[in-house]
Amino acid sequence: MVLSDRSTGKPKNNQAGRKSHGERRPRQPLKPGLEARIAATRILSAVVDRKTSLDGMLDSEHGNPAYLPLNEADRGLVKAILQSALRHLPRIDAIIAGMLDNPLPEGARSLHHLLVVAAAQMLYLDVPDHSAVDLAVEQANGDPRSRRFAKLVNAILRRIGREKEDLLAAVDDLPCMPDWFMQRLEAVYGQEHALAIAASQLQPPTIDLTVKSDAAGWAERLGGQVLPTGTVRLDRFRGAITTLEGFEDGVWWVQDAAAAIPAKLFGDLHGKRVADLCAAPGGKTAQLVLAGGDVVAVEQSKSRVKRLESNLARLDLPAETRCVDLLTIGADDSFDAILLDAPCSSTGTTRRHPDVLWTKDAADIAKLAALQEKLLRHAVTLLKPGGRLVFSNCSIDPSEGEEIIDRLLVDFPDLRLLPIVPEDWPGLEAAITPKGEFRTTPAMLAEQGGLDGFYAAIVAKI
Structure with missing residues (x-):
């Protein structure tokens, strides 16, 4: 006997309210931007904990599985988050550690990376604080390893949002390099030069071109300057290199x-x-x-x-x-x-x-x-x-x-x-x-x- 649903008149499964064998609930779509944050957290973990090269994981064809499905805008966001997080990692770590009464448990590395990703957005990128906080809490709730810490995530990040300027000022003198490497730099170059090297890595890299000939002419055409090496350095260029005059003709290379x-x-x-x-x-x-x-x-x-x-x-x-x-x-x-x-x-x-x-x-x-x-x-x-x-x-x-x-x-x-x-x-x-x-x-x-x-x-x- 086939039962029907009175409200629709359509046949009604006599197992109403249950999933049939093999049937799965449809996956709920993630909040916009959450996939990008999850990808950034996983890739940061791979870099810091497993010493995996960032370039390989951000490869457009063979990169990290969490990165490949993202659209171009989200890929760009992931790159920006990771660049900022890795450049400023000692300072971000210090800020997070200063807000904890006790260190995070040994098994909470994924939670730590989640906090670093969110803090990097709030401290060093143009991401609205409320967005970074909301998505980080959502991410924590969605991860069985971090779910019990969701309230802690919320509290730490909201405090970062409130005290941002003071927190940044407090870590301003902290070199953004691992201790072991700073010690090597100081031994070779002295403390002053070592600190200058550490500070230099916080600046965005330039785009430099080697030209076949007429460096001064190409600097004028492309809006740049000629360095002592004869290199043409572009000023504030942020577009696609392939769109620049001279690329197709092969008159210069990066x-x-x-x-x-x-x-x-x-x-x-x-x-x-x-x-x-x-x-x-x-x-x-x-x-x-x-x-x-x-x-x-x-x-x-x-x-x-x-x-x-x-x-x-x-x-x-x-x-x-x-x-x-x-x-x-x-x-x-x-x-x-x-x-x-x-x-x-x-x-x-x-x-x-x-x-x-x-x-x-x-x-x-x-x-x-x-x-x-x-x-x-x-x-x-x-x-x-x-x-x-x-x-x-x-x-x-x-x-x-x-x-x-x-x-x-x-x-x-x-x-x-x-x-x-x-x-x-x-x-x-x-x-x-x-x-x-x-x-x-x-x-x-x-x-x-x-x-x-x-x-x-x-x-x-x-």
């Missing part, structure tokens, strides 16, 4: 001012056979080609070689590319000039990559320094007598720069350091060490927007 220095140290390369041994994404390769070199660009990763070739094609610059481990290149395949911009800890790039200091530690720096030295010791065997090699990286730790070169010169008596002359680099004289090596830090050129930390040295084979 490259931090400091990253443009190592290739410039060779000078004229006409008639020279040149190797760029860690070549992707290709900015330095392009510089070497423009300097007149017959360039072989070496990269181990297939995907990075593809990116390298794509960039060179846009720039219409010829170079031989090889997808190979540089350690397998034999001494019979020798070069007049070699650039080894080696993989490193990237501690000089925290303006652009604030996750670096939370995904790396002292052990990582030591491991990467050992790899760099191994690569460098092989690279010098590929250098012809009379040839020059430039060794560089974007670390600001001497164990990944000066100390490696010192050991190399002791063990290879046919090599000598070619000192860089400060007078050849007006405006960057302070970046030349007493021995004649390049050592930029993010605190340099501060009035013009700063630059990445870089090390570079020239060695010649006798």
Whole structure:
């Protein structure tokens, strides 16, 4: 017998009020913006607790599963939240800790990250306080691990909203870097310079372009300035790089001012056979080609070689590319000039990559320094007598720069350091060490927007 619902006259299931076998309640839609906050919290956890690179998780095709379903606006919000949270993490942590009578339980890491994400919006972004608070409480209630702390979340965040200015003033002198790294910086650069480096990473990164020619002309066209390196730095540009004049024609490429220095140290390369041994994404390769070199660009990763070739094609610059481990290149395949911009800890790039200091530690720096030295010791065997090699990286730790070169010169008596002359680099004289090596830090050129930390040295084979 089929029963019918009197109000509709439609057949009525005799299991009314119950879910049939296999049936699930439809999922209630989340509040607008909540998915973005959940994604930001999960990604922050991956960075801080599991030391996962932020760039990979924000990849538009292969990123974090919580990030990929978001629309472009929410993706932009997630990036902004994470950048702010990671840049200011020690200060945010201090503010939250100061509001707790007792530390959060060991198992409450997800709650801590939820609070950091909300606080970053309230303290450093243009997100209305009520929105950040409401969504954080909703997020806490929706997570079984954090549900019992929802009232605490509400209380802490409302207090942050009320006392924002005083709270920020109270932590203003706290360096936004991990203690272990600040100690290393102070030991090398002294306290004043170390604090300046820490402060520099709080500034938004600039957009720098290396142009094929006429830097002054392109600076005028694009609304920028020419730096001492010859780099064109754009002023307050926030749009899509691909829409700028000159992109499609391949007359310039994006490259931090400091990253443009190592290739410039060779000078004229006409008639020279040149190797760029860690070549992707290709900015330095392009510089070497423009300097007149017959360039072989070496990269181990297939995907990075593809990116390298794509960039060179846009720039219409010829170079031989090889997808190979540089350690397998034999001494019979020798070069007049070699650039080894080696993989490193990237501690000089925290303006652009604030996750670096939370995904790396002292052990990582030591491991990467050992790899760099191994690569460098092989690279010098590929250098012809009379040839020059430039060794560089974007670390600001001497164990990944000066100390490696010192050991190399002791063990290879046919090599000598070619000192860089400060007078050849007006405006960057302070970046030349007493021995004649390049050592930029993010605190340099501060009035013009700063630059990445870089090390570079020239060695010649006798």
